[in-house]
Amino acid sequence: MSKQPVTYAASGVDINRQDEALARIKPLVKATKTPGVRSDIGLFGGLFAAQFPESKPILVASMDGVGTKMKVARLADKWDTVGADLVNHCINDILVQGARPLFFLDYIAAQRLEPGVIEQIVKGMADACKVSGCALIGGELAEMPGVYETGEVDVAGSIVGLVDEGDLLPRLDAMAEGNVLIGLPSSGLHTNGYSLARKVCFEVAKLAVTDELPGTGKSVAEALLATHRSYLPQLMPLVKSHKLVAMAHITGGGLTDNLPRVLPKHLDAAIDTKSWEIPALFRFLMEKAQMPIEDARRSFNLGVGMVAVAGKQEAKEALAGLKAAGEAAWILGELVKGEGKVVYR
8 A cells, every 4th residue: 555645745744835825915015115125025034124224223032922902803703903013012112212113024824824814914914014114024824733623823023113312211210200201092902901801791691792891882893902002192292392201001900000110119100090991891790790999000001002101291292292193091190109000089
């Protein structure tokens, strides 16, 4: 009896699917090209010219993923928002240090590469990059049956940005008692808390992705897949005009864990809990999970996606500028004497 050869395709990895996906995404990647890019997709490494107008340029790098939001994307068969989520999350992470994005690289892994799905994901990335003046200069596709369950897709990305040393945040030596905390609204869960949100929606409340999520006027898919917004266009002008002394991106850990990352050890962030209304999505999740508020404050952003810190006069000017730009910013609280933690009032 003749033995059948064991090929790569027979083991579950089809190079042809990867080639088709690459062919689909090449024009999307090319559309993000900026003046610093010196390479096209397909090389072993992306090239970017290190010529910057800043007087004392400092590179800022970060990386992240989208987590189990990918499972909601699979249920809804909607993939473009998770690509934008990934880019915007990374942009916000370097923005809080005063940096503008230069270039982005992605990693997409799956049990089975589906060219149409990959195209949607990369389109979301490319669109977010173009809006932010960021180049998508490379990435990697990996088909890994045995590592991922049937139908699973995962994404991660890394970003490199630039800040002039004079714009670098946080400015710990300039932070003082009485500084104002400015809140900027989130657009939903962003990219954190999805393991809990999925359990509540699909197991506790027994909702389908097409059902309306109570109180939101949106389907479960629309509410959970709302794009993680970028705060770059609103906040970069305030960075360049030195209106701010710090910023915090409110991701996993909520206000409780993220604000202390930019606080000096002798000051607390006092949050006025009556200054905003927790959005309906979070209220639904908290109610169905019977979640104590302390847990919710560490599990979700609760409607606050970014916090900026400024002196009293600068805060007035910053708020006026943000509102003129159509941003629904508000006074979230203030800095008080303390130990570098968050207190709720």
